[in-house]
Amino acid sequence: MCESCDIKFGTRGDKAQLEEGNLFAPKFDDNGLITAIAQDHQTGKILMVAFMNEVALKKTIECGEAVYFSRSRQKLWHKGEESGNVQKIKAIYTDCDQDALVMEVEQIGNAACHVGYNSCFYRKIDGAVDGTVALTTTETEKVFDPKEVYGKK
Amino acid sequence: MCESCDIKFGTRGDKAQLEEGNLFAPKFDDNGLITAIAQDHQTGKILMVAFMNEVALKKTIECGEAVYFSRSRQKLWHKGEESGNVQKIKAIYTDCDQDALVMEVEQIGNAACHVGYNSCFYRKIDGAVDGTVALTTTETEKVFDPKEVYGKK
Numbered sequence: 001m002c003e004s005c006d007i008k009f010g011t012r013g014d015k016a017q018l019e020e021g022n023l024f025a026p027k028f029d030d031n032g033l034i035t036a037i038a039q040d041h042q043t044g045k046i047l048m049v050a051f052m053n054e055v056a057l058k059k060t061i062e063c064g065e066a067v068y069f070s071r072s073r074q075k076l077w078h079k080g081e082e083s084g085n086v087q088k089i090k091a092i093y094t095d096c097d098q099d100a101l102v103m104e105v106e107q108i109g110n111a112a113c114h115v116g117y118n119s120c121f122y123r124k125i126d127g128a129v130d131g132t133v134a135l136t137t138t139e140t141e142k143v144f145d146p147k148e149v150y151g152k153k
Numbered sequence: 154m155c156e157s158c159d160i161k162f163g164t165r166g167d168k169a170q171l172e173e174g175n176l177f178a179p180k181f182d183d184n185g186l187i188t189a190i191a192q193d194h195q196t197g198k199i200l201m202v203a204f205m206n207e208v209a210l211k212k213t214i215e216c217g218e219a220v221y222f223s224r225s226r227q228k229l230w231h232k233g234e235e236s237g238n239v240q241k242i243k244a245i246y247t248d249c250d251q252d253a254l255v256m257e258v259e260q261i262g263n264a265a266c267h268v269g270y271n272s273c274f275y276r277k278i279d280g281a282v283d284g285t286v287a288l289t290t291t292e293t294e295k296v297f298d299p300k301e302v303y304g305k306k
Binding site for chain 2: 019138
């Protein structure tokens with residue numbers, strides 16, 4: 001993983017500065033995290049959503065590949081470090097109050113999801129079965145077999 | 154706001170059921186919230202990201218318009234209730250572990266952001282000024298003047 005972390009973020013000022021200014025002053029939540037959405041830069045498909053802490057975000061900007069913070073493992077997660085399916089950053093956008101990010105990425109291997117699909121959002125809400133909401137799988141086939149890539153864990 | 158709330162969600166089972174099953178069993182975080190991304194159903198542009206609690210999600214599914222939970226106001230927020238810019242739901246997707254949602258929406262009024270832009274993600278990270286990360290505004294003009302819509306609050 002890229003080791004450099006020299007860039008700085010701005011200090012969060014008033015509403016006008018945050019919403020209309022040109023200083024990047026991201027807001028991290030009580031757990032020190034910011035929401036980061038990865039979108040395919042060519043198809044516009046939303047591939048996944050995860051979280052970054054300050055170090056992960058700095059590494060992402062400096063190194064040009066998505067680095068998240070895994071909440072379950074409580075550590076930095078260079079996406080693709082195991083599968084090879086890294087996400088090359090094409091552009092990063094922030095929202096009005098600077099507490100969320102959209103990254104336009106080139107998804108190496110064409111699969112963002114550990115289940116093997118192109119996108120993690122491979123199921124659509126589709127009516128109810130006996131009053132309980134059901135899902136329909138919308139991706140027709142997996143790009144890879146997770147057992148081959150990750151083993152049986 | 155639509156008052157009905159009769160649908161049920163599934164009980165969260167094991168990893169295989171959550172990832173490959175057809176039962177919608179959303180995971181709400183420690184604050185009872187799930188991340189919800191609104192994407193324009195025609196352009197694919199990501200308009201905004203916010204949160205829903207269980208009631209907000211049920212109302213969104215049943216009523217066909219996005220209802221969020223406002224963390225700052227700690228109450229249900231029927232998007233567009235004040236501006237008229239409601240989000241008509243075209244489809245809702247969930248991700249592999251069912252802790253995030255993508256909604257394809259028709260954005261009435263063509264503006265999702267209270268600042269007046271089509272999308273909340275109107276600024277792009279664009280290099281550094283004296284080592285501090287800077288932003289460039291990428292939307293060329295506002296769809297509405299927030300002072301006219303919301304007053305001066």
